[in-house]
Amino acid sequence: MNLLRKRIVMLSVVIGGVILAGILIFLAGRSELTIALFAAIGGVVSLGGLIWGILSIRCPHCGGFLPLRDWFLEYCPRCGENLEHPRESTLPPR
Numbered sequence: 088m089n090l091l092r093k094r095i096v097m098l099s100v101v102i103g104g105v106i107l108a109g110i111l112i113f114l115a116g117r118s119e120l121t122i123a124l125f126a127a128i129g130g131v132v133s134l135g136g137l138i139w140g141i142l143s144i145r146c147p148h149c150g151g152f153l154p155l156r157d158w159f160l161e162y163c164p165r166c167g168e169n170l171e172h173p174r175e176s177t178l179p180p181r
């Protein structure tokens with residue numbers, strides 16, 4: 088999976104968690120307990136997506152974490168390698 092796809096998946100999960108909480112609260116009625124419960128469920132989903140994104144959106148060369156909001160980052164801010172063309176892919180297959 089390339090970095091842009093990972094960012095899209097991460098954003099979808101984060102937004103999905105918020106929407107999920109909204110839908111559940113809407114469907115189940117608005118008692119304090121259900122709001123707290125479903126907000127927590129949505130929060131866990133969103134947080135899970137965010138943590139997955141932070142852990143998986145990394146430089147393929149140096150393994151450094153990349154800024155999550157720089158969607159079209161071309162070069163790693165740490166090692167300066169091109170992120171779209173990992174060195175490994177240019178090597179002939181073994």
Ligand SMILES: [Zn+2]
Binds near residue numbers: 146149151164165166
């Ligand atoms: Zn790097």
